[in-house]
Amino acid sequence: MKPMRVGLLGLGTVGGGTVEVLRRNREEIARRAGREIVVVMASARDLAKARPVGVEGISLVADPAAIVSHPDIEIVVELIGGETRARELVMAAIASGKHVVTANKALLAKHGNELFAAAHAQGVMVAFEAAVAGGVPIIKAIREGLTANRIEWLAGIINGTCNYILSEMRDKGLPFDVVLAEAQRLGYAEADPSFDIDGIDAAHKLTILSAIAFGIPMQFDRACIEGIGKLTAADIKYAEGLGYRIKLLGISRRTPGGIELRVHPTLVPARRLIANVEGVMNAILVKGDAVGPTLYYGRGAGAEATASAVVADLVDVTRMATADPEHRVPHLAFQPDRLSAIPILPMEEVETACYLRLRALDRPGVLADVTRICADRGISIDAIFQKEAGEGEEQVDVVILTHRTREKDVNAAIRAIESLATIASPVIRIRLEELL
Ligand code: NDP
Ligand code: HSE
Secondary structure: OOOEEEEEEOOOHHHHHHHHHHHHOHHHHHHHHOOOEEEEEEEOOOHHHHHHHOOOOOEEEOOOHHHHOOOOOOEEEEOOOOOHHHHHHHHHHHHOOOEEEEOOHHHHHHHHHHHHHHHHHHOOOEEOHHHOOOOOOHHHHHHHHOOOOOEEEEEEEOOHHHHHHHHHHHHHOOOHHHHHHHHHHOOOOOOOOHHHHOOHHHHHHHHHHHHHHHOOOOOHHHOEEOOOOOOOHHHHHHHHHOOEEEEEEEEEEEEOOEEEEEEEEEEEEOOOHHHHOOOOEEEEEEEEOOOEEEEEEEEOOOHHHHHHHHHHHHHHHHHHOOOOHHHOOOOOOOOHHHOOOOOEOOHHHOEEEEEEEEEEEOOOOHHHHHHHHHHHOOOOEEEEEEOOOOOOOOEEEEEEEEOOEEHHHHHHHHHHHHOOOOEOOOOEEEEEOOOO
């Protein structure tokens, strides 16, 4: 059988890893796919930089459009990143009847609805396993493995850079900037690392996961996003003392009022498996009504881990290329005409437990004022802890753990607490999830 001919747009971290994995495991991959998968063309803006990735036999071009329009190419692999140029190229590939494999979560979260509609109309596949959690086959697991279930919720560590930063800060006491520079050197971070730090990359991935878990369109603009930029060593330490780890989680949950879609630092009980996921590793907990909780774990970023997912997609597309389009797995797991209009729940209506840290004057009555404010808003306190004042210190840290409460009520309580004359600085709020 003739080899499947692939054109690669981008020869950076993931593009280079893809060339290497396809080369090294060529025979094994052909035995699985039923035919060889061969990269015949590849593009990079700086061709001199791309040469060391082992591109012998591949026709290199500077302009990715030359690949998209080339009649010999059957699958276009988009590994450029960004939204504008990548969107134009992917739309052009689809329009010319080529299948697409992409690792670009930003593109899918923001333009996925349009891309999948175009692909459906053209009868081509857009595969995107590498877009979420690097090498962890979470798309396949949710879209196919859990297909019998009504999914109740999912929660995941889905940004390797942030998890790496949080782990290194906690374990080695290294400063934020030093760890971020290392994550960039290792090829984990996005071209603009603020996408990682500010939680945007995790929200892109969560948008994709929520779409395939609940059968809803991509709705990135409705996600509530908070990154790790404001986390302090003090909060990480207090959380540890109380038996919790802080992780940047993406959480999506089905509730009677709508689907929760939120990314934020989260206290998780230290005894949960997911709380012990360290470094660049990712993990996603998915709770289905039939199977119960399931956990998927693995390397969430880096050249070959991500290439593992890209190549898995290439094999899938190769196997399914001759199948009737109606018999393929739908892009968003549910048939395109059966997507649900269930709304995304506004953040103010979301219920979570919370960690609140206040900097308070060490005077009689301060805690009574704070607890009254909480009680007036129906906020039930689970635990309260005051750090002993240091010598000559007038202000002390007070940490409160609340039971599950509506975000709206916690916001109102925080405003009232901050207006007390005895409270010295803004209240720190970190949401807490038991993940049961
Ligand atoms: P890199 O920056 O390492 O590589 C990008 C490649 O695309 C380079 O070859 C670059 O060329 C080329 N390129 C960039 N912009 C353009 C453009 N406008 N026109 C033509 N070529 C362009 O990125 P990564 O490999 O890290 O990431 C690629 C994609 O994979 C992104 O969508 C990313 O989010 C995603 N991803 C990355 C992971 C990782 O661990 N790195 C993991 C999972 C997904 P040149 O170098 O010459 O500028
Ligand atoms: N920047 C991303 C991360 C790459 O750190 O998780 C993998 O998508």
